[in-house]
Amino acid sequence: MEAYRQEIIVGSVIVYMAFCVLTGLWAMRRTHNTSDFFIAGRSLGPIVVALALFSSTLSGFGFVGGPGLVYSVGVTSFWMVVISSTGYAVGFFMVAKRIRMIAELRDCISLPDVVAARYGSQSVSFLIAITIVLGVMGYLATQILAMAVVMQAILTGTETFAEVGLVTCVVISSAVLIFYCVTGGMIASVYTDVVQGSIMIIAGALILFTAISVFDGGMQEASSIILADDAETIMPYGAMGIMASLGWFFVFGLGLAGQPHIITKMMMNKNMSDNRTIFPMSLFGYAMAALLWISIGIIMRAAVIDGAVGPLSLPDDAASTFLTIFANPLLAGVVFAGLFAAIMSTSDAFLSIGTAAIIHDIPRAIGGRSVQNELFWARIVTVLLAIVAASFALYSHFRDETLVAILGAFGWGTFAASIFPVVAVGLNWKGATVPGAITAIVAALLINFFTQLGGYTLPYGISGPLVAFASSMVLFIGVSMLTKPLKLASDIEQMMDI
């Protein structure tokens, strides 16, 4: 079986991509209008929503960047993962019920729609739409590039495709993504998420068992190797220290409830009561998939320090090197399919919300109404958005590699700081005002842009997104308290009392 390792991996990925194409065709017959295209007609059962929620949360970063980060900085990176339980808790308590109610009450198909209904303001809706477009561009470019890089790494390991170029890989992977998103919209997206999420859960569990068997003493032996080399790396705050860790705790914990690609899925369940099971199921799925993130990183760092494995050229090689050396070919095939699944599940979510922002939200905010033949134009824009993101990814890869990385990092933090106060707090507090919302969003965007693109570093590992998020919370509540709220629409006011 070892002799056919690359073929098994390639085969697994091809099977998975074929499944995505077939799902797109199946979903196309069920997509009749923009409500179906963007929020699956609010008709989904709890298992589908739960798997879609967590698989959208965990992108390719969880399979490549995450283990690489653990390899690089140790336990600091854990804080992005272990806070998921609190993050989901805050998301469900603050957002799940109200966003689902407001979506049905006002026929909302996007997050800016929800914001427009809550605040009675197209300005706030417009700013949220702009935030989404900016964040989506960076995120989508990162995901497309990751998909293509991994595909190239897999294919060049075979004799037949040894010379395949990155551009070809971008075209192939984007084509599959575009196909099932255009044909089946959100219905295709969430049903592929079901399989994607399942693969990610299985991959996470299997990798954990493989990882703990690398050293005779299991994870404890790996930890003690790292401890002997540098204790801080394996201690609670890792190599980057307490404020970097807590910054990620804040931004990834609370910020989960501000991620549009996650909370939009909370509008899609058929029955409100399903939330009581969706929450623990999503959490379980995420926890299982995240085992891979933690275990590979720790084992690889210990293995390199111990001399069992040669030093890595790049931290992001941690996962692929681990799979090559320690995992049997079938497991490697499952994990690589899982990697593509993770990247695609997040990419299709971004493609959907980005398209909605461009074709639905911005026209409504500026012109007061949607475009005609909205479903047709939604499909066109989906293709165009993916092409623009793919082009941007290639341009930055060949000209300036930092661009995509910056915008990718910019994405989560910007969504967290801009959207969390306005949506999560705003849906639960009648005193939230339009000036408060606008101030929070603008401040979040400016601080994030300033610190990320300006390259400013703050002392003790305090990150720009942490400053942006903490500031936007204070500004949102403070400015709202100082300004007079408009009278809420009667149905919105009654909804907020429920």
Add this chain to the structure above:
Amino acid sequence: MRSKLIYIIFVVSLFMVGILVAISLAEPVTNASGVPHPEFSGMQVGGDGLARFEQIGNLGFAFQCLLLIQIVLLSLLGISERYRSREILIYMGGTVVLTLFIAWQMYSSHLQYLETGNTDYFLGFPIATAWAVYGTWLGAIPLVVLYSVGFHKYIYTPEDEQQFKKLLIAKADKTELANH
């Protein structure tokens, strides 16, 4: 407490920003956010842990505590005001105590290691890290339980469902009227 909740959240947010400002103004330490590993490129190390904690350790821990309190406060904000009973407030208070206890165990175990150089292990990690990894996860369990088990009592009751249905009926009536 119930109707003043947003003010408490605001004050906690202000304190958190204040701590960030204080930390930013503290005397810098070379290895505060890690330095490159002397032998392996791509790896960072933390170096002298005591030196890193000297200036800002307590401030950082205070920030962590405020964040844990804020998480529970925000979760409480997501429960309708009429369901924020004494029972719920006690439950949430208990959750805060639990998460702060876990955070203290993590922080104090870390300090103990820095002073003694010795640590035991639990499920693969040094004790302090085990508190961080398993404890942080488990600290949210009370919130998970409250939401799932208490859903129809505190989150979305049968009365809430009736109320929402009335809103939907009113919406349908309004749409029908507009079409005529």
